[in-house]
Amino acid sequence: MRRFLLLVSVTLAAAGALVLSLAVSPWWWCAAGPLLALTALGAWDLVQTRHSVLRNYPLLGHLRFLMEKLRPEMQQYFVERNYDGRPLPSMRPVKVPEDVPTVRVGGPDCTAPYDMALLNVSAMSFGSLSSHAILALNRGAALGGFAHHTEGGLSEYHLRGGGDLIWEIGTGYFGCRIPEGRFDGREFADKAALPEVKCVSLKLSQGAKPGIGGVLPGAKVNAEIARARDVPEGETVVSPPYHQVFTTPRELVKFLALMRELAGGKPTGFKLCVGSRRQFLAVCKAMLAEGVTPDFIVVDGAEGGTGAAPLEFADHLGMPLTEGLITVRNALVGTGLKDRVRIGASGKVATGSDIVKRLIQGADYTNAARAMMFAVGCIQAQRCHTNTCPVGVTTQDPRRVRALDVADKSARVHRFQRATVKSAVQIMAAMGVSDPADLTTGMLVRRLDPTTVTPYAELYEWLAPGELLRQPPASWDADWRAADPDSFA
Numbered sequence: 185m186r187r188f189l190l191l192v193s194v195t196l197a198a199a200g201a202l203v204l205s206l207a208v209s210p211w212w213w214c215a216a217g218p219l220l221a222l223t224a225l226g227a228w229d230l231v232q233t234r235h236s237v238l239r240n241y242p243l244l245g246h247l248r249f250l251m252e253k254l255r256p257e258m259q260q261y262f263v264e265r266n267y268d269g270r271p272l273p274s275m276r277p278v279k280v281p282e283d284v285p286t287v288r289v290g291g292p293d294c295t296a297p298y299d300m301a302l303l304n305v306s307a308m309s310f311g312s313l314s315s316h317a318i319l320a321l322n323r324g325a326a327l328g329g330f331a332h333h334t335e336g337g338l339s340e341y342h343l344r345g346g347g348d349l350i351w352e353i354g355t356g357y358f359g360c361r362i363p364e365g366r367f368d369g370r371e372f373a374d375k376a377a378l379p380e381v382k383c384v385s386l387k388l389s390q391g392a393k394p395g396i397g398g399v400l401p402g403a404k405v406n407a408e409i410a411r412a413r414d415v416p417e418g419e420t421v422v423s424p425p426y427h428q429v430f431t432t433p434r435e436l437v438k439f440l441a442l443m444r445e446l447a448g449g450k451p452t453g454f455k456l457c458v459g460s461r462r463q464f465l466a467v468c469k470a471m472l473a474e475g476v477t478p479d480f481i482v483v484d485g486a487e488g489g490t491g492a493a494p495l496e497f498a499d500h501l502g503m504p505l506t507e508g509l510i511t512v513r514n515a516l517v518g519t520g521l522k523d524r525v526r527i528g529a530s531g532k533v534a535t536g537s538d539i540v541k542r543l544i545q546g547a548d549y550t551n552a553a554r555a556m557m558f559a560v561g562c563i564q565a566q567r568c569h570t571n572t573c574p575v576g577v578t579t580q581d582p583r584r585v586r587a588l589d590v591a592d593k594s595a596r597v598h599r600f601q602r603a604t605v606k607s608a609v610q611i612m613a614a615m616g617v618s619d620p621a622d623l624t625t626g627m628l629v630r631r632l633d634p635t636t637v638t639p640y641a642e643l644y645e646w647l648a649p650g651e652l653l654r655q656p657p658a659s660w661d662a663d664w665r666a667a668d669p670d671s672f673a
Contacts, residue, residue, distance in 0.1 A: 191226040191242045198223045233589035236561045236575035240587040245574075248563065269506075269541050269628045269640065274616030281618050284605055287548045289383065291479045291524040293441070295449030298348075298382045300480075301330035302539055302605050302620070305597075306530045306553035307352045307387070307455070309336025311400050311409045311421075312568070313557075316588040317577045320560045322347040323590065324597025333551060335387060336400075337412035338375055345594070349380045352455065354387040355397060356423035358413035367429050369446055371414075376447035383480070384447045386440065388427070388456040389502070390484055397423035403571050404580045433463070433470035434669050441476045453480035453525075458508035459501075461515070465652075465667035468519045473669050477524045481516075482551065483508045485531025505531035506545055510644050513546025518652035518660070536607025543620050544628045544640065559600040560593040 198219035205212035222243060229235075229242035238245040290297025305325055310318045318334075322345030325332040333350040334342055337359030342349055353360060353372070360372035376384050390398075400409075402420040410417035430436040436454075444452035458464060471477045485505025503511065509529055516522040529547035533539065534555035542550050554562075561575045573579040576588035612620065615627055626641040645659060656664045 187241050187244075190244050191223075191229075194219055194226060194243065195223045233592045236577075236587040236589070237563060239589075240574050240576065240584055269544075269630045271537060271540050271544070271611055271615055272627050272629060272639075273614045276616050277614050278616055278618050280610055280613040284609060285620055287526055287620075289451045289453075289480050289526045291451075291477055293444060293449075293476070294451050294479050296382075296451070297479075298331075298451050300526070300528075300549045301328075301601070302543075302549050302608060303533070303601055304331040304350070304528075304549065304551045305333055305556050306551035307333040307335045307350075307385075308553055308557070309334065309358075309400075310339040310341055310412055311336050311404055311580075312578060314573070314576055314579055314585045314588065315339070315341045315408070316585050316590050316593075317557075317560050318342060319345050320588065320590045320593035321345075321556060321597055322349075323594035324556075324559070324601065327594060327598035328601045330601055331382065333385070336409075337414070338378070338381075339408060339412040343378070343380050347380070348382045349378075350383045350385055351376065351381050352385040352387050354423055355425065355427050356413075356421070358415070358421075358423075361414050363414075365424075365428075369442070372443070373446040373448075376450065381447075381450065383451040383453070384443055385452070385480075385482065386427075386443065386454040388436075388454055389459075390455075390457060397425045399423075401569060401571070406580050409580070431672075432670050433466040433672065434474060436467060437470040437474050437476050440478050441474075444479075451479035453478040453482065453528075455482035455484055455528075455530075457484045457486055457502040458511050459503065461511050462663040462667050463672050464512065464515050465519075465663055466669055466672065468515050468521060469667055470669035471521060472519060477521055479524075480526040480528055481512060482528035482530060483512050483547070485509075485529070487532050505529060505542070509542065509546040510646075514645070514647040514660075515652075517649055518647035518656075520650040520653060522649070534604070536604050536609075536611050539604070539608035540611045540615075540623070541628060544623045544625060548620075555600070555604075556597060559597045561588060561596075 198216060201212050201216035201219050205216045226242040229238040232238065237248055286299040286301055288297055289300045305321050318341040322332050322342055325347030326345050331350050332347045333352055335352040335354055338351060357367045359375060360368050362368050400421040402418050405418055405421060407417050413421065415421050429439045440452055440454065483505065485508055486502035487504055512527060516525055526548040527546055528549050528551055529542040530551035533542065533550045533552045539550050557577060560577055562577045563575055565574050567573055568578040571579050571581055573584060576585045579585060617623055625646055626639045628640045629637050630643060631637050652660060652664055
């Protein structure tokens, strides 16, 4: 237990100095006093619940906070993100509404619509995250009345906290698969029927690693994770980069309809990091041809984070959230489908202004993963894959997991979400808007150079309802004509 070596050494030294001060010379109190104080501090570190790093690294963990004073932990993260537009305040602000707005998710084929909060927990799996982290996120969602997206199967920690779940399945079909790794509709239907599951989703790709599967090291696959994912215990789990249940846009749309049927009519959607505009238009054509639409689409930006992606994929593949959101918004509006589909946005959403900007750019609601991990105590140690997370967030080592106090961190998750949404509502009121539906693209501007500030209404093209069906603009015509509902080519 090298993590406690410093505390043990200080305690032994304090005991020795105390004996010498009593038996040899009072001058030993000069050493015994500070050492006893450090011992008391280390003992307090072990029992306090606010800082997980101190529970796992008593005394030594204080160096972390010393370094933060030299360079605040989150300073660069937030500073680097302020390039993507500024909301414009109004000369006639309105009163901040007492009731926080929500978004009704559920198209004409949905029989159990769900009211989504403006900010929710984005999908993170039990396996990547510890049991205490999952439970804290879920309890926080229950306290605040927002949704907890999850992937990698449903565990007792997703269900125990009482929070609303958006169950997301990926290419590995974890939690609803047969031993060979193919989709198991019967198991999916049984779990989707759980009252905690409010919506179901199909993950096509993830912003931080579009076009590639995932890997969960065997060292993290304990018995609980193996049961939740329907995989062998102790073996490395590899998710393929592609789905087996569809090969064309039309087959994708039909599978979404099957998912909704198996889920008893609950809202059904999919998540993707946008790559080819032509391919997304092909999916829209398939929706029109089949008369089937998802209830929601979550756009994951390429700037999204993960602890498990090759650096080249994380840095260079996929559309950033702004371009991805506007592409999906334009495609749905241009094909006359937007009224049936809600759009979620995820990718470095952490503040109220982030929410407002994404709503203006085309989203109906937002999700956050990294910011929620910070709320449960993540310190960006970048040791997610080693099973040695110092704060118990991304490890399956029970000795490290115990450091994350669920009661404390679930309250932090709740407070963070509540304060962030409150900030977004206040910003909208300052812009003269009480309903997110009243936000317009002229209310957000971007500085292009030291002398040029341009509103998003002029910066990007915004299609009118049904425009692609009537007469596609020249900038969309080639992609629209080439989009094939029977091929992703």
